[in-house]
Amino acid sequence: MSRVIAIPALQDNYIWIVEQNNQAVVVDPGESKPVLDYLRNNKIQPVAILITHHHLDHTGGIGELLSQFNIPVYGPAKEVIPHQTHRLFEKNLVHIASMNLTYQVIECPGHTLGHIAFYGHRQLFCGDTLFSGGCGRIFEGTHAQMYESLTKLSALPDDTQIFAAHEYTLSNLAFAHEIEPNNQCIQSAITKAKLNLSKHIPTLPSTIGREKTINPFLRCQTLKSQMGTEDEPSTFSRLREKKDSFR
Ligand code: ZN
Ligand code: FE
DSSP: OOEEEEEEETTTEEEEEEEETTEEEEEOOSOSHHHHHHHHHTTOEEEEEEOSOOOHHHHTTHHHHHHHOOOOEEEETTSOOTTOOEEEOTTOEEEEGGGTEEEEEEEOOSSSTTOEEEEETTEEEOTTTEETTEEOOOSSSOHHHHHHHHHHHHTSOTTOEEEOSBOOHHHHHHHHHHHOTTOHHHHHHHHHHHHHHHTTOOOOOEEHHHHHHHOGGGOHHHHTTTTTOSSHHHHHHHHHHHHHTOO
């Protein structure tokens, strides 16, 4: 069985490391030093790098990692990723043969236009698209694209673990609580997140099933009438706009 380790990086990023038998896949290395330290200290050999989108806080460490390890870099076909060796489209499969891992590529434009997520073994690496309690800011795509991307991700099995790329949970939940002050699930998620963070434990992974109860952006159907909107895409849009100007 593989396990997934969080490497805190930069301000509030997580670089995820999937490891098994002293081999590892590195997801979104925004910087190299904490990854290299971890690999060295634990005598782990990296075998591949997975990239969700082109932002520097997800790609900044690729070059330095490649100067020490000759390994493939998988990333979105529709973006320019430094040192990329494999250009991925919707439904492509990434096979990491030596670790017996397979990930399906899910295109999820919105935060950036070419953003992809990797899904396999009931684990989702979704970069800056879906966070616990929230979703990524829409920098390149449209609200409609982001809504559709989140709808795709939320259709994955409820027990899918979500490995998002930032520790934004507590501030996301503050917004979620403002939207739904009587939602008990959000209240207990806030308590749990505070406890975790006080002990320097990541609030991730979450799960799809859990996010459906606490994440306003996955609750557009429930929030539609409260937000005074006609349909779910416009509920999403309203929520995203409100969140953009929240505090
Ligand atoms: Zn980003
Ligand atoms: Fe990011």
